[in-house]
Amino acid sequence: MNATRLIFFAGILAITIGITAWASGRTKTQAEFFAAGRSITGRQNGLAIAGDLMSAATFLGFTGLIYLTGFDGWILATAAIFSFLLILILFAERMRNAGQYTIADVLSFRLSRRPVRAAAAFTTLVVVIFYLIAQLVGAGLLIRALTGMAFTPAVILTGLAMLAYVVIGGMLATTWVQIVKAVLLLLVGAAMCVAILWKFDFNLFSLFDTAAGRHPLGDRYLGPGGSDPNPLNTLSAAVAYAIGTAALPHILIRFFTVPDAGAARRSVGWAVGFIGAFFVMTSIIGYGARALLPAGSEEATAGGNLTAPLLAQYLGGGEGTFGGDVFIALVSAVAFATILAVVAGLLLSASGAISHDLWFNVFRRDAGQRDQEGTMVARMASLAIGVVAVLLTIALGDDINIALLVGLALSIAASANFPALVLCLGWRRFNTTGAVVGIFTGLVVSVALIILGPQVWPGGPENAPFQLSFPVLVSIPAGFLGCWLGTVFSRREPEDENTYYELLVRSQTGFGAEEAVDH
Amino acid sequence: MTSPPKANYRAIAQLKSFEELLERRRRFGRVALGGAILWFGGFILLTCYAHSFMGTLIVPGLSVAYVLGLSQFVMVWAITAAYLHASTKTFEPLQEQVVAHELAMEPAA
Numbered sequence: 056m057n058a059t060r061l062i063f064f065a066g067i068l069a070i071t072i073g074i075t076a077w078a079s080g081r082t083k084t085q086a087e088f089f090a091a092g093r094s095i096t097g098r099q100n101g102l103a104i105a106g107d108l109m110s111a112a113t114f115l116g117f118t119g120l121i122y123l124t125g126f127d128g129w130i131l132a133t134a135a136i137f138s139f140l141l142i143l144i145l146f147a148e149r150m151r152n153a154g155q156y157t158i159a160d161v162l163s164f165r166l167s168r169r170p171v172r173a174a175a176a177f178t179t180l181v182v183v184i185f186y187l188i189a190q191l192v193g194a195g196l197l198i199r200a201l202t203g204m205a206f207t208p209a210v211i212l213t214g215l216a217m218l219a220y221v222v223i224g225g226m227l228a229t230t231w232v233q234i235v236k237a238v239l240l241l242l243v244g245a246a247m248c249v250a251i252l253w254k255f256d257f258n259l260f261s262l263f264d265t266a267a268g269r270h271p272l273g274d275r276y277l278g279p280g281g282s283d284p285n286p287l288n289t290l291s292a293a294v295a296y297a298i299g300t301a302a303l304p305h306i307l308i309r310f311f312t313v314p315d316a317g318a319a320r321r322s323v324g325w326a327v328g329f330i331g332a333f334f335v336m337t338s339i340i341g342y343g344a345r346a347l348l349p350a351g352s353e354e355a356t357a358g359g360n361l362t363a364p365l366l367a368q369y370l371g372g373g374e375g376t377f378g379g380d381v382f383i384a385l386v387s388a389v390a391f392a393t394i395l396a397v398v399a400g401l402l403l404s405a406s407g408a409i410s411h412d413l414w415f416n417v418f419r420r421d422a423g424q425r426d427q428e429g430t431m432v433a434r435m436a437s438l439a440i441g442v443v444a445v446l447l448t449i450a451l452g453d454d455i456n457i458a459l460l461v462g463l464a465l466s467i468a469a470s471a472n473f474p475a476l477v478l479c480l481g482w483r484r485f486n487t488t489g490a491v492v493g494i495f496t497g498l499v500v501s502v503a504l505i506i507l508g509p510q511v512w513p514g515g516p517e518n519a520p521f522q523l524s525f526p527v528l529v530s531i532p533a534g535f536l537g538c539w540l541g542t543v544f545s546r547r548e549p550e551d552e553n554t555y556y557e558l559l560v561r562s563q564t565g566f567g568a569e570e571a572v573d574h
Numbered sequence: 575m576t577s578p579p580k581a582n583y584r585a586i587a588q589l590k591s592f593e594e595l596l597e598r599r600r601r602f603g604r605v606a607l608g609g610a611i612l613w614f615g616g617f618i619l620l621t622c623y624a625h626s627f628m629g630t631l632i633v634p635g636l637s638v639a640y641v642l643g644l645s646q647f648v649m650v651w652a653i654t655a656a657y658l659h660a661s662t663k664t665f666e667p668l669q670e671q672v673v674a675h676e677l678a679m680e681p682a683a
Contacts, residue, residue: 126628126637126639126643129643130618130621130643133617133643133646133647134618136646136647136650137614137646137650139650139654140606140607140610140650140653140654141607143653143654143657144602144603144606144657145603145607259636260634260635260636261635262635263635263636263640264634264635265635274629274637275625277631277635277636277637277639277640278625278626278628278629278630278638278639279621279625279628279629279639280625280628286623287622289621289622290618290619290622293618293621294618297614317661317666320657320658320661321658323654324654324655324658327650327651327654328651331650331651334647335644335647338643553584556583556584556587557583559583559587559596560583560586560587560592560672560676563592563595563596563599563669563672564592564595564669564672564673565669565673566672566673566676
């Protein structure tokens with residue numbers, strides 16, 4: 056393995072393990088394990104949320120797609136930033152005011168606890184497992200490409216680091232790993248943009264013009280339509296990102312880590328600033344790669360994913376030079392850190408669903424929840440899910456389609472979680488049956504359409520009964536319809552409507568919100 | 575965590591200050607989200623179905639698509655800033671009024 060890269064990768068591991076050791080002494084209660092003791096400031100949380108969004112899929116994926124297909128690679132970035140308006144206006148403050156550790160808290164606040172909690176915890180687990188496997192496959196491929204390590208040991212290494220952060224350091228370690236990585240990624244991205252624009256006298260248009268001139272599409276490279284011939288596919292992918300991102304469990308639980316609703320809303324403010332800046336940078340890096348990398352580099356980018364590291368090498372002086380070596384090592388190590396931080400956040404949200412939701416509020420409801428036992432169960436749940444995810448990843452192997460898994464996760468989040476969450480916070484008549492029916496309709500319809508779709512259908516993509524990769528155009532309406540039908544065709548539950556007022560007052564004013572104490 | 579409700583939440587929900595808070599928040603949400611969905615939705619539909627319009631170059635190197643894409647970021651920043659501003663200026667003071675009422679109505683524990 057290349058020595059420079061080895062040093063940078065080891066450096067990233069050393070920093071994050073140091074953070075975990077520091078956090079371990081401050082992670083004893085459940086509020087500390089799941090919510091970092093609600094001690095994270097708005098700006099820190101904003102950076103951590105930005106870190107969740109600046110994943111390998113966006114940093115390496117978007118830049119690679121722009122390099123290969125032009126503007127189409129950037130559409131999902133605009134959809135992801137849009138989703139933050141939904142988060143800000145619909146969810147951020149209300150999550151903080153009404154919930155404790157998981158999104159199931161918010162749903163079960165006013166609806167009959169056990170069935171709704173079980174349903175919400177189940178979809179959380181499904182979403183997180185798919186997302187986690189996608190990230191782990193990405194980690195294995197990336198580490199293999201960058202260091203020459205084989206796929207399986209690379210996945211195991213990533214899994215071990217992820218488990219260390221979460222099991223030992225809980226949310227505090229996860230948050231600070233995320234913050235460190237977000238800052239590194241923003242600095243590296245900004246440095247790359249300056250280095251790219253330097254070569255074009257800081258004239259953005261001349262950069263784009265040069266890029267278009269070097270792509271077979273010519274000027275059409277700067278407009279949409281470079282990748283997928285079916286416009287409905289583009290549309291459904293954009294909808295999946297715009298709505299699914301707003302319902303991802305590992306992003307929503309970040310709002311439990313701040314002291315109050317004001318900090319929750321300010322964290323969205325910081326997050327959209329950082330994420331927006333970063334996504335604009337991805338367009339400069341992607342087009343910059345087209346304008347600067349030697350013709351015929353497509354093969355070397357391994358499907359686009361190595362575009363950013365290769366461009367960094369070029370900017371540092373090229374292959375074989377000291378500068379080029381350091382630059383590609385730096386960018387690769389930061390990409391590695393990105394994956395580590397994102398998988399840790401995912402694992403933590405899954406452990407909340409198992410421990411807090413399923414174990415303590417569904418199976419052992421009568422046992423009474425002692426805090427020490429709670430933290431212990433949460434750590435064991437993290438360990439179990441982490442090991443299962445790593446084993447599943449190795450079993451599925453390196454040729455599973457990452458975009459498919461991410462699309463599946465986003466589609467299920469958008470179809471199962473989003474309708475129930477929105478209606479729970481805004482529809483007085485909404486009841487338990489409606490929530491359970493809606494959640495399962497969204498889940499079943501989205502999974503069924505993905506199986507019937509071109510990515511999975513065994514008869515080949517042309518013969519697939521459902522022609523879109525992302526099922527959301529059908530499955531989100533189905534989720535809402537399920538919520539509505541379940542509600543109107545079941546008995547009115549007066550209690551649901553009384554607690555509606557409690558949830559309304561609490562979510563709007565923060566009166567009675569969780570302050571890291573049990574009653 | 576939620577022991578039986580101590581305060582009469584239905585009564586609080588009918589307070590003038592609470593109704594005003596709710597109404598103002600909802601109005602902001604309707605206008606901001608409605609506008610954002612139109613602007614973003616329009617952009618996505620053009621991106622999917624109007625390739626040649628979106629590919630038009632305003633000056634060499636700058637396409638309509640890129641300008642409209644960039645405008646999504648500007649829109650999200652602007653609405654977020656407006657929401658944070660409205661929160662400190664309008665929502666928070668109303669919220670404090672409601673909480674003051676709630677505390678006054680709370681039976682002594």
